[in-house]
Amino acid sequence: MRKVYLDHSATTPIDSRVLEAMLPFLVEKFGNASSVHMFGQEARAAVDKARRQVASLIEARANEVVFTSGGTEANNLAIHGICEAATAHGRHIITSAIEHPSVRGVVDELEKHGWEVTRLPVYDDGIVRIEDVRAAIRPDTILISVMMANNEIGTIQPLAEIGALVREERERGHRHLWLHTDAVQAAGRLSIDVQTIGCDLLSLSAHKIYAPKGAGALFIRRGVRLTPQQVGGHQERERRAGTESVANIVAFGAAAELAQKELDERNKQTRLLRDRFEAEVESQINDIVCNGDREQRLPHLSNISFRFIEGEGLLIHLDMQGVAVSTGSACSSGTLEPSPVIRALGRNEELARGAIRFSFGKDNDNEDVDYAVAALSRAVESLRALSPLAREHVVLAEESVPSA
């Protein structure tokens, strides 16, 4: 059976060039980057090089990059770190309704501890409006955290506009206001320049850009002070204690360099695949709804709701045919948790439950797309044959046909 991996927003396979770069640091170059001897210095030099490579991906300075264990830790460090450090200046946070759980969860937790939170709506296109951000800012707002691109529907948020707004606010005397963005999905797919955006904090993850799991980074603009969340060591200039995962960091650096170099080529290819996929799905399968703005979104991602059926069943059907995809909804203990992202678009529960994310990668090809579309078509047909919702729809449609 052919295997087609269309879940690159969940994780990516390790690029062979990245693997080659990291392997020596799993074997002979095993030093602790904090050690003074030559083994340690070899590791230190490699971590420093990776820091420059990751900084270059986002046009930052190397000393503005703090390595973490991944995107979740970077988001935790950014939000908790700023909120703890800035408590005296205010306790209001602005975020969007469609953040990744690693931002949403941190903000929810802070709310339980007395912080006030404004969650910006995204409307049916999945995009935050700058007027809403402006209206939400209060004198006691200390942090705005809005993702650069959404992980489920790929919509790109107006970060540069938000950055400009934050600058304006500062010029008006609102000094204790910081901007954080979760760029985990955007990195390697959008050209990122922290100077243009004007953000103070930006989160990255290695395994979304063809490096292994276990490394991430937080960009912390020079001069921004935050409270470390992990203490007990001098690593990362006292901002994140713990021995650096040298091999993973080296891989992250190598992957960042490749992502920057191959950005246009990868985007061109995945966009062609994604567009071919959507055109085929639209011509072969009825009763579907595409989620998120069709233009202002990441080039590799497609999110589609299939009416009358539920996403997880579709996921299993596809998996049995060798096609790997994702769904944002989960049903457990008889309680339904339809994707909050799809719900935020104003979609009903049926559409939220029937949403599937297809995310293409640099190693996919046209045959993968055609195979996936054929598998999808069979899966949808099979599940709709079982669905009482589909039958009711057919009956209603037949009843509405005027008799001759």
Next chain:
Amino acid sequence: MTHPLTQMVPTFGQMPYSDIFKDHIAYPRNAGELADADVIAEETNPVCGDRLRLSLRIRDHRIEEARFLAYGCPPTLACGSAIAEMIQGVTIDDAARLTKDQIAEAVGGLPSRKQHAASLAIETLQAALAKHASEDRG
């Protein structure tokens, strides 16, 4: 050689779907609706919205034919398929004695947080049998 990242198995929590479970999803038993059903019952899980419909043809206190339709999470589809298969050809009394544990077992076991799917199957069957009994008496 297949890439290790493509060898993914979807799980609910820690538990992978069993082969028999996936078989019910890929090849549902007795799917559809009987045109000449004696009784049709549909139950909905009020919390998650999962739906199961059973249509039965009953002759001489025996379920001659059973069909199911389902909307919802995979366990609901698998349990619908399993129950429609299990009750076909059995007497009403035997069908009435089926338990949710037997349904869960028939799909290769369900973790505790997915047990509601087996409950929905049993509730729908009980509703169909109760409806048939009252129509019979009427």
